[in-house]
Amino acid sequence: MKHSLGSLALLLIILAGCNSAPVPPAPTKEAISFTNTVVSLTFDDGDADNYAVRSVLAGNNLYATFYVVSGFTNSNGYMTDDQLRDLYNDGNEIGGHTLSHTNLETVNGAELEREVCQDRSNLVSYGFEVTSFAYPFGHYTDEARQIVMDCGYGNARGVSDGPEAVPSVDAYGLRAMPYIVSDTRFPKMVRYVTEVENNGGGWAIFVFHHVCDGCDQYAIKPEIFSEFAQWLGAQQSNGLVVKTVGEVMGEK
Numbered sequence: 001m002k003h004s005l006g007s008l009a010l011l012l013i014i015l016a017g018c019n020s021a022p023v024p025p026a027p028t029k030e031a032i033s034f035t036n037t038v039v040s041l042t043f044d045d046g047d048a049d050n051y052a053v054r055s056v057l058a059g060n061n062l063y064a065t066f067y068v069v070s071g072f073t074n075s076n077g078y079m080t081d082d083q084l085r086d087l088y089n090d091g092n093e094i095g096g097h098t099l100s101h102t103n104l105e106t107v108n109g110a111e112l113e114r115e116v117c118q119d120r121s122n123l124v125s126y127g128f129e130v131t132s133f134a135y136p137f138g139h140y141t142d143e144a145r146q147i148v149m150d151c152g153y154g155n156a157r158g159v160s161d162g163p164e165a166v167p168s169v170d171a172y173g174l175r176a177m178p179y180i181v182s183d184t185r186f187p188k189m190v191r192y193v194t195e196v197e198n199n200g201g202g203w204a205i206f207v208f209h210h211v212c213d214g215c216d217q218y219a220i221k222p223e224i225f226s227e228f229a230q231w232l233g234a235q236q237s238n239g240l241v242v243k244t245v246g247e248v249m250g251e252k
């Protein structure tokens with residue numbers, strides 16, 4: 001009896017030594033230690049349901065980038081400027097996503113400039129420092145790219161071809177991981193991150209839209225987002241870096 005208690009104590013000491021960081025139920029068989037991987041969580045469009053992730057982000061020491069369509073702000077289905085300010089004051093980033101979610105391949109000249117520059121002005125007028133932009137649908141022309149630069153943005157994100165490198169190859173064509181859609185599950189999201197590390201490192205920019213249970217094809221379920229956020233939060237003590245796009249680009 002004495003002997004087995006001693007063995008148990010030894011086992012507990014060994015287990016405690018192995019688990020110095022709090023880790024949630026392991027989604028992968030082996031723990032991974034990150035040396036060269038950066039993750040950014042980005043939310044497009046400023047949907048009202050995005051506000052619900054505020055506490056999840058804060059609770060896991062994570063900061064995200066919210067790309068806002070300022071022409072929709074304060075209207076039904078979208079966040080209010082007060083809610084955006086809450087997110088911003090928590091340390092999240094607010095970026096631009098045009099005035100009315102226009103495909104920038106379909107406009108030019110003054111209309112293109114209005115879509116990009118008036119949107120940014122609106123966000124600045126709400127009190128935000130705005131350096132990051134996301135192209136609606138990931139589409140743009142050379143002219144659109146130039147306008148984004150001229151309006152004062154320091155970077156612009158697409159929606160595909162990720163992972164991105166650090167430093168990025170093209171600040172006005174940041175590459176993102178595949179869309180998170182309603183059937184994207186937690187293990188797959190974890191795999192996106194671990195594969196980047198296993199392939200030598202890089203920048204995994206995740207693109208989210210709605211956060212809800214089945215309200216949209218491009219939606220993540222709140223519980224899956226929470227699960228992923230908990231995992232990301234815990235991996236920060238294993239070397240994983242989670243930052244806003246502006247932070248990674250050195251602009252915030």
Ligand SMILES: [Zn+2]
Nearest residue numbers: 044045136137
């Ligand atoms: Zn969008």
